[in-house]
Amino acid sequence: MEEKRVIYFDNNATTRIAPEVFEAMTPFLTEYYGNPSSIHHFGGQVMEKVDAAKASLAALLGAEPSNVIFTSCGTESDNAAIFSALLNCPKRKKIVVSKVEHPAVLNLAKELERRGSKVSRIPVDSNGVLDMNAAREMIDEETAIVSVMWANNETGNIQDVETLAEIAHRNGALFHTDAVQAVGKVPIDLKHSEIDMLSLSGHKLHAPKGIGALYIRRGVRFRPYIIGGHQENGRRAGTENVASIVGLGKAAELAMENIGKENTFVASLRDKLEKTILEKIPKVRVNGDTAHRLPNTTNISFEYIEGESILMLLDMFGICASSGSACTTGSLEPSHVLRAMGIPYTCAHGAIRFSFSRYNTMEEVDFVLEKLPGVIARLREISPYWEAKK
Amino acid sequence: MWKYTEKVMDHFLNPRNVGEIEDADAVAEVGNVTCGDALKIFLKVDEATKTITDVKFKTFGCASAIASSSALTELVKGKTLEEAAKVTNKEIAAVLGELPEEKMHCSVMGMEAMQAAIADYKKKHGMETAEEEEKAEDHEGRIVCKCFGVTDTKIRRVVLENDLTTLEQVTAYTKAGGACGACLDQIQEILDGIAREKQEKAPEEKPAFDSLTPVKKVILIQEIIDKEIRPALLKDGGDIELIDLEGTVVKARLRGVCASCRNAKLTLKKLVQSKLNEFVSPALTVEEVR
Incomplete structure (x- = not known):
């Protein structure tokens, strides 16, 4: 890979590992290789660090450590939550999600629909609300679980998850939220929630890839998704990913320290x-609900040009960014999120x-602002729609 | 991240012949905003020789759409209309070195724009024969993919031109079936129809194996291995790799389950050789390389 200046404005895709996180992890990739489940002290001391990491992560969520299990990623957490709810209550066959989920x-x-579950998808308005x-109307007595994301990865929109949880409970259903984009960026307090x-994912908050976690409220019955050993009190089998768990714990501490910075500096x-x-x-045009969104995200459509070319x-x-355009993924339609919002195609294809993150600087913003207008002008110069519309 | 060749990047970053021709002799536009790419092409044609003296384009789309448009203009400039009408999407892709398969529809868009521009020229200059007019009317065909407005005529043409065999390929080359997927059965029917037609026509015009250059021989053998032999092996967890061709001796290596299988040699001899004899040349023999 070439050495080139990188301006990383793609922190919803993944983030840099914080230097403190890396430092906290390395002993567990070298000398402290013991198995946390071992009876001897060499392994036992590692278990202490796993527990400490869990306490740090629980503190970030306003939860008790016993409410948290570590997983391999956000996707595993999402899967575990939804499968558990379906297994818990076989009579309820319905899942309610939003149209803009990950x-x-x-x-x-x-x-799951193919396997016989019923799925309802909650629509959003043109701002993604x-x-x-x-x-x-959709959440009813048949519903096993409602799963709606806390914050949207493409637009940053923050959804009213507390109200949805109340509606779910009124109907006897469970409520799960994919908070992968929210954790570390907005304050979360699950104590009274x-x-x-x-669900959360380490690599979105400056911990490494390959580590996630699932919070399970006290009293909620949980059926394990990965079955085997007794780790996590039988709720998630498999030897702990110790180094990454320690990294996630450190990342959670740093997130708590920096949460103010997210909402001011970032x-x-x-x-x-x-x-x-x-x-x-x-x-x-800016896509999304600008009054209720993550402090770090903007989704901007440049009309009459296409996102992949811009990127x-x-x-x-x-300069690293992302696009909701079809062409970046090999799919032929633009992002499902922008389509659910009814963004006109002239805009959806050119959405960036x-x-x-807190590792970005104002100087980087200025650099992008210096280069971007030229990029947009250059592509519009080539576009057959631009001449006619300007 | 797409793997774009240097040539694609060059045509994307330095597109040739961008712009419009105000007094163009022919103009055509294909694609639209909804689809995510569109190409507008302008031609200046010498009336006496029917040669394209100038060509300009404007494109809305991704890097490969812009590069394909640029490559097209380089290909057709200086050609007669008759020659330009024969430019295929394969030639456009060849100018660019290679396009990712998912992006082949960009090259198809270039070919279509050229054909539409030529049709526009002929119409404006009263050159359309009665036969062509009839064909032009027929050209529209029946819409198969409603999402992207792709007709059966277009699917057939692209499938034949590029030797496509799977639904995924048809979607990559024409976009048909790439959104709601409701038309996938219809596309499969078209593919099946073409496969039947080909089978009926098959036993003709195969150039003698001996007359091929060594490179073409290897390409042909590789093609048959990929199409006729590997799928069967992969199904059983095995694989085959073509190593070399020496005269009429095909040297191949077996991998995966097959490599440790006692019957490897037998499998190899039986299956590979009989397929190669059937599809390439009866003279070929197979040798296993370990």
């Missing part, structure tokens, strides 16, 4: 970029997501 939930729901009336289960980077783009570049030209300057 594929980890959306494709699972589709697969969930239609709560539709939700109230009705949320039954919550938000200021986002706002500067967004505001200047809106001022400097014609025919752009590839930005890449020439070392910039997502920030």
Whole structure:
């Protein structure tokens, strides 16, 4: 890989491992290799670190350590939560999700539909806000579980998960939220929450890839997804991924320290970029509910041009972002999130997501603002629609 | 991240012949915003020689759509209309070195734009014969894929031109079936129909194996291995790799389950050789390389 300046504005895809996290992890990749389940002290001392990491993560969520199990990723947590709910209550065959869920939930729901479950998908409005009336109609006595994301990965929209949890409970259903994008970016306090289960992923908050966690509210019956040894009190078998667990614990501590910064500094980077783009570049629009979204995310449509081309030209300057365009994934339709919002196709194909972290700088924002208008102008110069529309 | 060749990147970053021709002799536009790519092409044609003297384009789309448009303009500039009409999407892809299969529809869009521009020229200059007019009307065909507005005529043409055999390929080359998927059965029917037609026509025009260049021989053998032999082996957890061709001796290595299987040699001899004899040349023999 070439040495080139990288400006990483794609933190909803994954994040840099914090140096402190890396440092905390290394002893467990070298000398402290004991198995936490072992009876001897060499293994036992590792278990202490696993427990400490769990306490740190639980603190970030406002939960008790016994409410948390470690998994291999956010997707595993999502799967575990939904399968557990279905197994718990075989009479209830219905799953309610939103139309803008991550594929980890959306494709699972589709697969379960094939296997005989009933799936209802809650629509969103043009800002990506969930239609709560539709939700109230869909969630019923047949519903085993409602699963709606805390914050959307593409737009950053924050959904009203507490109200959804209440509606679910009124109907005797469980409520799960995929909070992969929310944890570490917005304060979360599950102490007084009705949320039954919550999924998170390490690599979205400066811990490594391959580690996730699932919060299970006290009193909620849980059926394990991965069956085997007695780890996690039988709720998740498999020898603990010790180094990554310790990393996630450290990342949780850092997230608690920095949560204020997310909503001030990181938000200021986002706002500067967004505001200047809106001022400097014609025919752009911000997608999503700007009043209720993650502080680090903006999703901007550049009309009459296509997202992959934009990303590839930005890449020439070392600028990393993401797109809701069809062409970046090999699928032929633009992002399901933007389509669910009814964003016109002229905009959906040219939607770019910039997502920030506390490791970004204002200087980087200025660099992007210096390069971006040229990139957009250049592609519009080639576009057959631009001439006619300007 | 797509694996784009240097040539794709070059045509994307430095597209040739971008722009419009104000007094163009022919203009055509294919694709649309909804589909995610569109190409508008302008031609200047010498009336006496029917040669394309200038060509410009504007494209809405991804890097490979822009690169395909640029490659197309390079291909057709200086050609007569008759020559340009024969430019295929394969030639466009060849100028670019290679396109990811999922992006082949970009090259197809280039070919279609060219044909539409030529049709526009002929119409404007009263060159359409009665036969062609009839064909043009027929050209529309029946819409198969409603999401992307792809007709059976287009699917047939692209399948034949590129030797496509699977649904995934048809979607990658034409977009048909790439959204709701309701038309996939219809596409499969078209594919089945073409496969039947080909089978009926098959035993003709196969150039003698001996007359091929060594490279073409190897390509042909590889093709048969990929199409006729590997799928059967993969099903049983095995695999085959073509190592070399020496005269009429095909050297191949077996991998996976087959490699440790006592019957490996037998399997190899029986299956591989009989298939190669059937599809390539009766003279070929197979030798296992360990």
